[in-house]
Amino acid sequence: MKQRIVTISRTYGSGGRIIGQKLAEDMGVPFYDKALIDRIAEESGFSKDLIENAEMKAKNSFIYTLATSLGGSGDAGIEGLSLNDKCFLAQVNVIRKIAEEGPCVIVGRCADYILRDMPEVTNIFVCAEMHNRIQRAVEEYGMDKTNVENEIKKIDKARTNYYTHHTGRKWGDILNYHLTLDSGYIGLEDTIAVIEEFLERRKY
Amino acid sequence: MKQRIVTISRTYGSGGRIIGQKLAEDMGVPFYDKALIDRIAEESGFSKDLIENAEMKAKNSFIYTLATSLGGSGDAGIEGLSLNDKCFLAQVNVIRKIAEEGPCVIVGRCADYILRDMPEVTNIFVCAEMHNRIQRAVEEYGMDKTNVENEIKKIDKARTNYYTHHTGRKWGDILNYHLTLDSGYIGLEDTIAVIEEFLERRKY
Numbered sequence: 438m439k440q441r442i443v444t445i446s447r448t449y450g451s452g453g454r455i456i457g458q459k460l461a462e463d464m465g466v467p468f469y470d471k472a473l474i475d476r477i478a479e480e481s482g483f484s485k486d487l488i489e490n491a492e493m494k495a496k497n498s499f500i501y502t503l504a505t506s507l508g509g510s511g512d513a514g515i516e517g518l519s520l521n522d523k524c525f526l527a528q529v530n531v532i533r534k535i536a537e538e539g540p541c542v543i544v545g546r547c548a549d550y551i552l553r554d555m556p557e558v559t560n561i562f563v564c565a566e567m568h569n570r571i572q573r574a575v576e577e578y579g580m581d582k583t584n585v586e587n588e589i590k591k592i593d594k595a596r597t598n599y600y601t602h603h604t605g606r607k608w609g610d611i612l613n614y615h616l617t618l619d620s621g622y623i624g625l626e627d628t629i630a631v632i633e634e635f636l637e638r639r640k641y
Numbered sequence: 642m643k644q645r646i647v648t649i650s651r652t653y654g655s656g657g658r659i660i661g662q663k664l665a666e667d668m669g670v671p672f673y674d675k676a677l678i679d680r681i682a683e684e685s686g687f688s689k690d691l692i693e694n695a696e697m698k699a700k701n702s703f704i705y706t707l708a709t710s711l712g713g714s715g716d717a718g719i720e721g722l723s724l725n726d727k728c729f730l731a732q733v734n735v736i737r738k739i740a741e742e743g744p745c746v747i748v749g750r751c752a753d754y755i756l757r758d759m760p761e762v763t764n765i766f767v768c769a770e771m772h773n774r775i776q777r778a779v780e781e782y783g784m785d786k787t788n789v790e791n792e793i794k795k796i797d798k799a800r801t802n803y804y805t806h807h808t809g810r811k812w813g814d815i816l817n818y819h820l821t822l823d824s825g826y827i828g829l830e831d832t833i834a835v836i837e838e839f840l841e842r843r844k845y
Contacts, residue, residue: 609815618820
């Protein structure tokens with residue numbers, strides 16, 4: 438397998454994380470999911486809890502917040518940012534550093550946007566139909582059956598808010614990814630094989 | 642190559658039509674692009690010109706139009722529909738008939754939506770970055786260089802309106818397709834190979 442930098446964005450329950458992990462194994466490169474949170478915590482001093490839960494707390498546009506706190510009278514500066522926004526800036530620094538270190542697979546965390554200027558990055562989006570997502574959420578992540586669809590929708594909403602807040606882009610916009618797959622259509626193993634086929638065919 | 646029903650949606654200049662044609666050749670199944678327009682004209686009596694240009698004329702929601710003309714006092718019925726909407730109904734009938742006839746490749750014309758209840762249909766979306774689309778539009782479709790980006794955006798807008806008008810869905814929504822590819826990232830030939838790999842791996 439050719440070694441590359443790959444970002445994976447995914448809807449909850451689509452198996453995107455497992456796909457990323459297997460892909461990193463096959464390529465023989467580092468996999469950043471929980472390891473990314475550890476590293477951001479280590480390098481920034483923010484708690485793992487704060488970094489991990491930032492997704493559920495995003496509300497307004499980060500770009501707007503940044504513009505208003507850095508612009509205007511110039512009084513506020515970076516100190517005027519919320520804790521979550523400072524935490525995102527730390528995340529940007531760590532993800533850029535990781536990408537400079539070489540090939541890897543990064544799941545979530547707006548990595549597709551953060552690394553958008555690097556031509557060696559391949560951006561992949563994994564989705565699945567609701568019935569596949571429910572099945573995975575209940576059977577593999579142990580979610581309560583009775584309210585699972587609402588919970589999944591709540592996580593989708595949080596990911597959308599988090600992404601838009603920090604990037605000004607729409608999460609899951611087809612034009613932001615080089616390859617998008619419905620993992621339920623051919624199953625996880627075959628989805629990984631098609632992704633690897635796609636990566637192999639990239640010339641540089 | 643396994644024979645299947647495949648719909649291809651695409652942004653203008655992404656090479657989606659050429660990809661569809663090659664795919665149909667490799668599968669040994671009929672290819673419906675211009676041939677679809679001929680067949681709708683033949684079966685409905687509408688002119689090819691009207692069918693071909695319907696995309697550029699869609700404005701309001703078709704579903705809304707249909708609801709208001711079929712519902713309410715019941716006076717208007719199907720006769721209350723615009724010519725373009727009647728033309729779309731003819732298109733729905735022909736596309737359903739074609740799909741019942743067996744494996745084929747259909748480009749555009751909301752076929753992904755029209756055939757959404759058929760599990761044997763695979764929906765593919767092909768996109769590309771603007772610089773690739775401009776190159777193809779100028780070199781292969783002979784578009785005037787000076788205004789090409791605006792023309793492409795105008796066609797995108799028309800396709801979005803046409804799709805939303807007739808389906809009530811957002812055109813290019815990542816969740817409506819089983820596979821989405823940026824054709825400029827690995828080139829047309831390799832894009833076709835990855836699509837064929839994906840289709841081969843579908844179990845039924």
